[in-house]
Amino acid sequence: MGSRAAIATLVMAWTLLGGLTAEGSPGAMIAPLEPMRAVRLFAAPAQPWAAGHRGIDLRAAVGDPVRAPAGGVVMFAGPVVDRVVVTVDHGDGTVSSFEPVADPPAVGTAVSRGDPVGTVASVAGHCAPQVCLHWGVRVDGRYADPLDLLEGFGPVVLLPAP
Template sequence: MHLFTLLATLTLLWPVGPPPPEILRGWQPPPGPYAAGHRGVDLAAPPGTPVLAPAAGTVTFAGPVGGRGAVTLTLPGTGAPPLRTTFTPVTPLVPRGTRVAPGTPIAEVTESPHCPRSCLHWGLLRGEIYLNPLLLTRRPPSRLLPLAGG
């Protein structure tokens, strides 16, 4: 499935609430595969916050990465290679191989120095290419306000 078609047809739920959660740091793609960047978004979430599956999928990884807990959810029917969404720092609640429905608790947020406040780092990949997970969420419409003293 072509990425633009996928973006038009797939909507992800927010993994933490209340929806939409506060975004502490946005997606900043790196200029190259090994360059610095922020390959996901940081959502405000205190330790113990349940992390919910944003779509139906299969947990394809649940364990430590670089000393932090991580969960990867692979989304079926999203083409080849399929989309994968990742979550850190977390304590996994379900083992690898578990199929989950949207909204199923799959992990809990844990403490990490990744953010100045406690947060959930949410990533989205197609193969080895990082994408912005916010492209697949529903967000309230923007409102333009009149200039004061108009």
């Protein structure tokens, strides 16, 4: 097997085993809701100030527990316009935000992967009249597709033919 084929096989195995993030490291995030059912996907804006959908909307029911997708510290928990937003700083340039959330932990609270960061609130959100949880992720200040960072997903990587 040539070196290109060996590298392609290794990348494929790595992707199948754990997914790759946009930065090429193993995905470590878990879904903030179980089961995870997306009702609207990420749509990157053409420019940072342009229209787009800077996250994904997950089907939810009022009161569903919202989990931290990775460990970190709650850096914001409070109202933004008409709904409560919770933001978790994961400490590696990655920040997750969720809305609408009820009963968030206090700012400064350390959370581990899977810990509750609140429950889905009854306030109308992105999916009104249906209920959903909006999950946004920023990496180094830029919005990223949460699915690219989700364990077992990651971006599609086309490999060269052997």
